[in-house]
Amino acid sequence: MAEIALKIEEWKKIYKEVIKVTSEEEIAYLKKPTVATVQKFKELKEEDQYKALAFIFKECVLEDKVYEDEFILSASKSLLEKIPKAVESTISKEVGVDEIKKSAALVRHYFNKDPYAMPIDEFHQLVGEALWLQEYKNKQLEMTLSNVLVKTFANNSF
Numbered sequence: 001m002a003e004i005a006l007k008i009e010e011w012k013k014i015y016k017e018v019i020k021v022t023s024e025e026e027i028a029y030l031k032k033p034t035v036a037t038v039q040k041f042k043e044l045k046e047e048d049q050y051k052a053l054a055f056i057f058k059e060c061v062l063e064d065k066v067y068e069d070e071f072i073l074s075a076s077k078s079l080l081e082k083i084p085k086a087v088e089s090t091i092s093k094e095v096g097v098d099e100i101k102k103s104a105a106l107v108r109h110y111f112n113k114d115p116y117a118m119p120i121d122e123f124h125q126l127v128g129e130a131l132w133l134q135e136y137k138n139k140q141l142e143m144t145l146s147n148v149l150v151k152t153f154a155n156n157s158f
Helices: 002-015 035-047 049-060 067-080 099-111 120-154
Strands: 017-023 027-030
Touching: 002 120, 017 067, 027 067, 027 099, 035 049, 035 099, 035 120, 049 067, 099 120
Parallel strands: none
Antiparallel strands: 017 027
16 A cells, blocks of 8 residues: 555656546546647547547556456546546637637747646646736737827827
């Protein structure tokens, strides 16, 4: 028991959070998927839901053990319930479309990090911060332009 506790502590140092999924016979320890893993899962899900669930389990399981297929599917579903839902991704100018890629671009721009390699919850946190920064910069630009226009046209009398 002490050995698994040490492993869990090591995993937490690397992955920040370890998710324990259990059934009557089996236990699995999982990390949260990266953005790239979730994106690949969504692609696979369109072709074969079971293959997609097996993929996400394989990508996130922390122990190299053999698990029953039924447990893998159940554990994958449990894992997916624990992560925030993301919007499908492709780049488009339309509002509300392609949000993952747009959000990833903001994270790369403001924080110089690869959004596809980070855990999904960290990605969502940085997206929120990037959106705040973008809004702040827009307000600063608006105030600057207002000041320039006031100074330019206030001194001219017609």
